Amino acid sequence: MIPNRFSLLAPALLCIALAACKTHAPDPAPGATFVLVRHAEKATDDPRDPVLTPDGMARAQRLAESLRDTSLSAVYATAYRRTQQTAAPTAQSHGLAVTTYDAKQPASEFAALLRQRYPDGGVLVVGHSNTVPDIASALCGCAVEAMPDTEYDRTITVRIAADGSAVMERSRQN
Incomplete structure (x- = not known):
């Protein structure tokens, strides 16, 4: 029996159809x-x-x-010596200057500035027990527990996706 044209063409058409369906969407920002x-x-x-x-x-x-090993675009700290000294080694290791921000600026305003200025990349922010939780909360739109004056080891990481959704992670630094 001699195969008809369709039976010979079917595998080729199937391969073309599968290849067309296998388009790769660009990775999100x-x-x-x-x-x-x-x-x-x-x-x-x-x-x-x-x-x-x-x-x-x-x-x-x-x-x-x-x-x-974290890619940083900026390092921020208040004008106080203790925050500047905390930020300095990280800034130096990344070849960045420490940008000073006003500790009295409302957290919502500072967070909005950070989100606008850095839509991608990494930013270190060094603040105080009475400012860090509010800034984190404003960045992620979530509740962040208060930080006692005796706490020095908490790190809060807020990741904001290209679509604006945010996830907060807490860890302890030894």
Whole structure:
């Protein structure tokens, strides 16, 4: 029996149809990642603007090491010495300057500025026990528990997808 034209053409048409269905959609934009920490342990040398203790300096170094393989576009810290000293090792290791932000700026305004300025990439924000939870909450649109004045080891990471959806993760830094 001699095969008809359709039986010879069917496998070829099937391959063409499968190849046409196998289009690859472009990968979505990676979005933004904001890493927020409170400054490291502070000394008692100045009640208004203390420096970091040796333990605090060590914690700042460990923060830089933990973010070594993270792509950062910016590092932000308030004007206080303890936040600047916490941010400095990470900024230096990424070849970035520390951008100073006003600790008294409303968290919602600062978060909006960060989201607008950095729609993708990574940003480290170093703040205070009374500012970091509010900034994280404003970035993710979720509730963030308060941070006691004795807590120095919490890291809050807020990932914002290209579609604007946000996910918050909490971890502890040793």
